[in-house]
Amino acid sequence: MLRATLDQMRASAGRLTAAAIAILLGTAFVAASLLASATMERATHDAFTASYGDADLVVDAQGVPIGPEEVAAVRGTDGVATADVQSWFGLEVTGPRATEWVSFSPTPSDPRLAVGTLSSGRDATAADEIVLAADVAERLGVEIGDVVPVGFQVYDEATDTQEQRTDRLEVVGLLEASDNFFAMGAGGRLEPEALDAWRTEQNGGDPEFYGTVLVALADGADLESVRADLQSAPGLADASVWTVPELAAERTAQETGSNVTFLVVMLGFAAVALSVAGLVISNTFQVLVAQRTRTLALLRCVGASRGQIRRSVLLEATLVGLLASLAGLALGTGVVMIGVRVLDGAFASSTIGTTVPFSWPVPVVTLGVGVLVTLLSALVPARMATRVAPVAALRPVEGPSEQGAGRLRMTLTVAATLVGALMLAGGVALSLGLSDTDSADAAMLGGLAIGVLGGLISLTGILVGSVFLVPRLLPLLGRLAGKSVPARIATANAVRNPRRTAATTNALVIGVALVVMMSTGAYSARHTLMDELDSSFPVDVVAQVGDTSVGVTPEQVEAVRQTEGVAATATLRTGSVEIGTGDLTTYVDLMAVDSGDLGDVMRSDALDGLTDGVMVIGWTYELGDLDGETVTVTGSDGTTLDLRMVPGDVGQNTAYVTPEAAEMLVPDAQVTTIYARMADDADAVATAGAVQNAVNEVTEADGSAPVLQVGGAAVERAAYGQVIDTLLAVVLGLLAVAVIIALVGVANTLSLSVLERRRENATLRAMGLTRGQLRGMLAVEGVLIASVGALVGGVAGLLYGWAGAAVVLGGLGSLSLGVPWPQLAAVAVIALVAGLVASVLPARSAVRQSPVAALATD
Known part of the structure; x- marks a missing residue:
């Protein structure tokens, strides 16, 4: 059977390509998601790590002010070689070209505790000296040796006025320009005692500050012992003592909300693509089983068992899934590698770097998911293959008209749709109802969780019930195609096999619904945020x-x-x-x-x-x-x-x-x-x-x-708009793949229809149907299927987009919902074009068949 399976794969290479492309794109998403997440996590981790130099330990006071006594206690701990306060202080620095507010950190007492690299000159060691970042010095128009005025304002409580304090400091060194957003004091350095004096003066004589203390250990000191001693030092009972990697991981989680936030979002898109790919793979193997009816029958006649037939189909699916997943792994890796290089070259402030961290879970997960999805998608076609009767299959059989479904499916459809819709409405009501209370954040998260679950349940109901909905919508849309013979035949053919047509439209429903949902959500978010900004700023x-x-x-x-x-x-x-x-x-x-x-x-x-x-x-x-x-x-x-x-x-x-x-x-x-x-x-x-x-x-x-x-608000408005537009572009780009995969499914369905209706099409040709009319008939059928998928997906996406926007943005108080008409029009046009494109190859196959030869096959 292995040789027979391989021979069948070679004979059906063109058909298997459709399934391979679907799984390739899906697994490329998985690989790209894992690698992009790892790359961003490493870049963020490195950015935070750079903020602490090469310190062995970091003492974080957890929001409690640190004073000279606490710093002295850290420095006096056994095993501590030196310790520096990590804080920043802002000064207004004036140069020949401009005046700029600059953030300063103290000169490090040990090179291990230095944040930033001295590119020229020396560090500030006296109260009248200053070190500037090279880019700051360039903007100000100053060089090493220049004396610049610096100052800040101090509030005088007695007179209720702001008093400007100024001094003149000599520039003695330049730091390498840093694009690290998270590095404190990146603009320059001051002598530590001078910085403390400036800060104490600004604080009205209070020497305390909010910050951390960087610790360098003595040679041979045990890190865990020193950590324990620091945590019990005077004034530091509530402090946390971290290693730099630990603190970087903690700050990464705080900034992103979770270490896996980005990964979950990306894998969500990958799951969508793989779900749609599964439908396409199932349709592809159904086409193959129909094409191989005679071959399967002959194998049964010469002794092949049902189990061998089933294993043959599943083996074929495994090989296709493995090869396509390998290609998807390579594609996803290549996209991420090219992407980080493009970002690094296009944006001078990019901290992503040019390397991609590649670990063993990436290929294991990618290949495992790809093969598993392919196998699961091939189970139903494999079962169909085992039902081929050895004798009956030797006769040409036209594809039977399949009945829609039974009462159980109808009950499941109604129940899932109603329960999901109620949960979705409940999530919206929870978020909106508590938007003006102290529990607004918790209500939004709870409403989002309920809404997402309700959306998934209701979408499941829509997909399960599509076998009832699609056959009723197709004749309505078919009327728009006209009353010509090809159009009427195409409409009848589209509803002949409701389950297969419903499965095909489901692939489009998922892709289109998500595209429209994201477009609607982004449209509503933009208008709501703009209204809120107009109100607040x-x-x-x-x-x-x-x-x-x-x-x-x-x-x-x-x-x-x-x-x-x-x-x-x-x-x-x-x-x-x-x-x-x-x-x-x-x-x-x-x-x-x-x-x-x-x-x-x-x-x-x-x-x-x-x-x-x-x-x-x-x-x-x-x-x-x-x-x-x-x-x-x-x-x-x-x-x-x-x-x-x-x-x-x-x-x-x-x-x-x-x-x-x-x-x-x-x-x-x-x-x-x-x-x-x-x-x-x-x-x-x-x-x-x-x-x-x-x-x-x-x-x-x-x-x-x-x-x-x-x-002013205009810059913030533009920033919000740019973020929303960027996210929308990325999301639409990702979800467009799901739509592309779904279109492959439309082509497969039409191909299977051509195969099953070979004799019927030949009869029509013999009765006078021209090749052009046959092409038109298949084109109308493809457009009808794509249009129904786009219609159902568009309506569902619009409702889900409104509900999601209400849950997430309802707390802002000025919710503005709308319809993204340009995006909806684009989806409609793409659906029409896609239906036409998907019909090209099946139509070419249909018109190339000779009517006489097709009728003689008996």
Whole structure:
């Protein structure tokens, strides 16, 4: 039987290619998922590891402040050679070209504890010395030997003002530029005692800090013994002591939510592709069994048992699965290897590297899954092969019309669909119902879990019940094909074998449903997030000073107004006032328009209620919401006003009043803020960058002009949109493979129909059906099958997308659901084209058969 099996495989090589392609693509996903996950985990792990140098141990105070006593206790522990505080401190550094806020770390006491590499010069060893990262120095326009002004602001509680502290430090060294986002103090180094002095001054005399301590062990010291001693050191009872790999793994899990998050998502896509591939493989082997009816019958006649026939089909499936899985492993590995090199070359800040960690589980899992899926998919065709009667099979048999299904399947369909729909609705209700409570996060996770389970159950009901639904939809769509003879025959042929047609459409339903679901979810997420950003951050671009005692210059205002892409601007005065109710008081930043119209620059209606006698105020910790209350507001010079409080999304501890009220409360307030609204067709990132460059040029030209910080919702909106678009592109690219595999299934189904209807097609040809009409008949059949799959999948995907968006985004409070019409139209067009393409090869096979020869086969 082995030789017979191999001979049959060689004879059916073309047909087996379809199954091989399906399993190749599915296993390529598995391999790529495992390798991509391992690559990203290693890159993240390496990024965190680089943040701790070559330290032997890291003492993490778990959010408790560390002071000089705790650091001394670490350094005095037996077995500790040296220990350094790992903290950072921000300073404003000014160079000839620009002024920039830079993050500094202390100079290491031991090379093993160094974070970053000194590329030139030396480390800072005195209070008047500084080391800068090479890229920071280039932007500032400074070199080794230059003396640069540095400073920061200190809050003076006695005078309730911000005081600027400055000093001049000499640049003595440069660090290699680092693209490591997680490395603290990556911008430069300061002498440790000087850094502590600056930080203590900023903290109002408090020497404590929040951070970690890096530990280098003495030669011969036992790591576990030192770890135990450190955990019992004075002041460190609640601290955690880690090795660098342990801490890197912990931080990786914290940043990603789980070490396997990305892997689970990717393997989910792989599971979808393999599920669709399984349907295609099953259809392929059904075609092969039908083609080999005579051969199987002859084998039975010469003594082959049912078991041998079954084993022959399963052996063939195993060999196909193994070879295709090997090719899928190679393809997936190659894609990941090429991908990391492309990312490394395209993005200078990429930390992924150029190597891919390849371990033994990758080939074992990939090959095992591929062979297993192929075997499971071939079980039903193998069973069909054993039912071939030795004598009856020697006569030509046309494919019988199969009945749909029984009551048990109908009961299962209704039950699964209803239960799944109720669970899906329950998940949405749970998430939305508790969105405004303290349990919102738990409700969202619970709702998501219930919703996903309900979605899977309801989708199972749809797939099981497709044998009832598809035969009823096909005639309805068939009417759109016209009343010609080929169209009517094609419609009748499409519903002749409902189970096979339903199995084929199920492959398309899965792929299309997921594509539409992700498109709908991304569309809803984009609009919901944009609405939320418009509400929470209603201003596109904000340029403001850090010190409210200094005002922006008219030249800076004009520079923002004249920037290309800016449609409207307004300037605001800022001051500090005290508000209180009874014994509770707090300070808020008071803002009022100086020039321009806020209605032209703000995208929300948060200030629509701002009138005389009203203060629109954001959330305050001390007072909470002050909805409708009349509160006494005390200005900078003691002037008081009674204003009615109106809550609004204007920022925490921030309030807006009319210009007249501001003149009474804070008459000396400076113009500190410029609001700008971008044109609707402006590039958000480019315009924000242009605004930054414009104000920088004015600041450099006018030495007395303050440094402005540029931000705003437009950049965040663009960032969110870019993330959503990128994720959607990746997801659609992955799920497109499932659709491609499903189209192979459509071609297989049409091929099997051509095989079973060989004599019927010959009779039609003999009665006058032309080759063109026969091609058209098969094309209509293919389009009908693809269209039904796209229709059912599209409706299901739309509903699942809305439900998923409601569960995940309902907590934001401004859920915006919509229909992604362009994506739906694209799916419809692709389904029509795919049906036509899938009919090409079967139609070619059908028209090449001679009517006389086909009728004579008896």
